[in-house]
Amino acid sequence: MRCRSLTTTLALAFAGTTMAVFAMVGSALYSALERQLLLQDDNELVLAAFHTRRLANELQSSTDVRAHALRLTSQVLGNRALAMNIHDASGHVLFGHNTDGHATGVLSSLVWSTRVPATSPITLAAIAQTGSGARALVRVLAADAALADGSTVTIVIARDMSDHRQLLDHYRDRLYGAGLAGMLLAFLMSWMLVHESMRPLRQLSASAALITVDRLHTSMNVDKAPKELAALVTSLNSMLERLAGGFQRMSQYTADLAHDMRTPLSNLRGATEVALSRTRIAEEYEALLASNLEECDRLSRMIESVMFLARAEHPQFVMHMKSFDAHFELTCVAQYFEGLADDAGVRVRVTGDGTLHADVELFRRAVSNLLANAIRHTPRGMAIELRVERIANALRVTVANEGSRIEPDALERVFDRFYRADSSRHHAPIGPPSTGLGLAIVRTVMELHGGRAYVQSDANGTRFILEFPLST
Template structure:
């Protein structure tokens, strides 16, 4: 049931319960201490009377003095209205009783055997009595002891304790309510940073993802939560920003080929043409469609890779062997551009063979595109203690420094002018993004550095 209540209500209720229990325990301890205090007072009074009775009884040395004992008791205990005193002769007859009080038979019977006073509490009619009985020996030889029973009326103590109990109960109830109210105020004030965070979170929208939780104004216990939420908002803002850019880039990249296809189709339909002309137009359109299909396939590959839907199969890969196979694939294109391909070093990693071949192929294709004729592309593989590094170096004019941080973004190209894109063999800016996604899926990282003479892309993978 508690899980359906608000945190403020839970803490307030628990605070009130704990306060009530603490006050109740305090009240109980106070009642016990008060009762013990009254009992000690009554016992002190009775001890004094017992001592007085002992002094009177121990003086008895004859039957004459025994007969005068009741009068002595009357004189000694006169004026004690709350005190009941009974004197029993050795044969059990009542010699003196200042009040008609019935002492328990068990208490009187026990008096002969007791070495010290045994105090008990009992009810006699509407009175509550607390007393004892004890036997005192006289100086008369061969005579049984005289029993003296004394008791004090403790009704006033019981009434006081009863009133105190009622007052204490009311105090506990009122104090619990006050503690509950104060607890609610304290909890409400203490949870105010949560309400602030709630209001700030409710203000976050698609257009206001830059809002953050106030870390400085929240308690230490909530600062970590606020920092975590800020990190989450940062990731959401970054993802939303990338998604917006991705959507804009897709629209930009698809607009040109679709516009070309529509223009060519309308021009072809505007007048009758020969079969050869129609065949050329359809062949051109087929190239455009093929390029569109490859771009869409690349975008789907990126999306599935980033969402973790493509899990690489794990097998041992000899990187030198994969690079050699790709050299054979690009050999004709390299000869056409008069570019040499060279490999140095070797190394092994564990991963998905097809995905790794695609990543290396993207780097080689990119290098062939920008390497001047008569130059050499160098692929080096180096095994270090914990990593295996594959680098692709191609000479050229280099990449501007401000463009290096953006090379692995989707649809990014260092060339600012996009008017030359006709969807021929030019890339559309997804190759390096795909390469980065593949490398990261294998637990590695990729980097690029460039000078005015050459550009180097390096992929680093863990050895295991």
């Protein structure tokens, strides 16, 4: 299902918010108008009843009430919504005014309802009604008035609310219309404003569409991005830089791997073609097979190293961590390389002590790669030292050897895959041939342990240093 656009979503949200505001304001205004109309009508009823009672108090008897009917009804004259009846003590209607409308039945039914006694003041609390609120049909006020002869009459004044109900209904319809029109206007204006505000995002999208594998170095313009999107654009540019670096390293890695694998394959092919060029004796074939076996071993080590690096970079790579004696493990590694060191004419010694919490197999592999590298580059008659020592927050393992120094510009690159300090890419004459991946494996092992690997080289020799963080 196609997702709704962000512009439409925000426009609908703004329109809904506007409608909600209109509804609350309209309801408040409608309620205020209703209360104001009711209060105005009630005050009109109270005022008419008060003046009518005052006039009735000046009359002698019910006969005078009939005689002065016009004077008594003066308080409701001119208002078709007001009706008046005056009853004697027996409930008979002495006279009525404007009783042909909705108020007729109400006036008759409320004659003997709760009335204001002749001696009590007339208040709003005495008003009765049929229906409720804005739906009230009639509001009625009944009050007794004392005549001069001691008799009483009941003054009933009613207010027909149909005109005000129509006014409120019309006002409500206008509010509905204004609210709907406001909501539509808010939606259209919000859509246009949001659509315009999204222009930088569309421009960024267009810029991102132009970025391909061959153009990863192309960056998006941060200066034209809004403040809210500046951080996102910066992050995307940083991501593109990392991707570009990763692709570049991958391309270089692939080229180096192809170059290093081509050499043993060329050796295999060349030696085999020479051997097949003519018939040879058994000893020459044996020498050819032995040479080919060395090249196969070199290819196997290279493939194994590449597979290890690929597995180590996988997030689900599993390490078997445990505590062990680092001096003992270094001694075991030194003993394993004893024969190779003797052939190279170098001595290996182990110094220091310490307990390390790490993966034993990975630890041995890292130290073995460093020791094999040291044997290849240590002149005959000199020594290699494997030293373990504890520093502030780590356990340091150092593989130090005497010999020629590494150039300063190569110190940061010696751990790169297939990198060699010499540009000729030939193998050192001492020790087994290098695959160009040994030091890269060392760095990967240290990254897996949360430590670091670095090298120091000067006139006194070269020191490869591994720092393992101590477990807390």
